[in-house]
Amino acid sequence: xxxHHVTGRCLCGAVTYEATSEHDAIGICHCxxxxxxxxxxFHGVDCKxxxxxxxxxxxxxxxxxxxxxxxxxxxxxxxKMIDGSHPTVTAGSLDAPEAMxxxxxxxxxxxxxxxxxxxxxxxxxxxxxxxxxxxxxMKAEDA
Ligand SMILES: [Zn+2]
Ligand SMILES: [Zn+2]
Numbered sequence: 820x821x822x823h824h825v826t827g828r829c830l831c832g833a834v835t836y837e838a839t840s841e842h843d844a845i846g847i848c849h850c851x852x853x854x855x856x857x858x859x860x861f862h863g864v865d866c867k868x869x870x871x872x873x874x875x876x877x878x879x880x881x882x883x884x885x886x887x888x889x890x891x892x893x894x895x896x897x898x899k900m901i902d903g904s905h906p907t908v909t910a911g912s913l914d915a916p917e918a919m920x921x922x923x924x925x926x927x928x929x930x931x932x933x934x935x936x937x938x939x940x941x942x943x944x945x946x947x948x949x950x951x952x953x954x955x956x957m958k959a960e961d962a
Pocket of ligand 1: 829830831832833834889890891892893894
């Protein structure tokens, strides 16, 4: 699929964003950090570029990544690498959620709590598998 334009906003409207993505399906992260931050699994759209407007509060949640929320209403909006690469926007904040067709993958499935489950046969990767894949990708990008 070719790149397409993605826009969205937070609950109060103070933060808006524009992004480009090659994906038309969302990824779901079940890690304990996402659950704590979002109140549930992270529903995200992997993007190539991200331009934000408004009062984003960036929180450095690990040594390699940070998470962005609206500093007025607290809506969880973004995840990205410290260097700005690999931005992801939350699916719930999209202006046009109908552009997304289902789920492309589940990650950190080994950290998913038992009180919910998702239907469907999208690939389910453990944290270890995700990190290994990511390292491979980074190497390919450096080469
Ligand atoms: Zn807001
Ligand atoms: Zn996560």
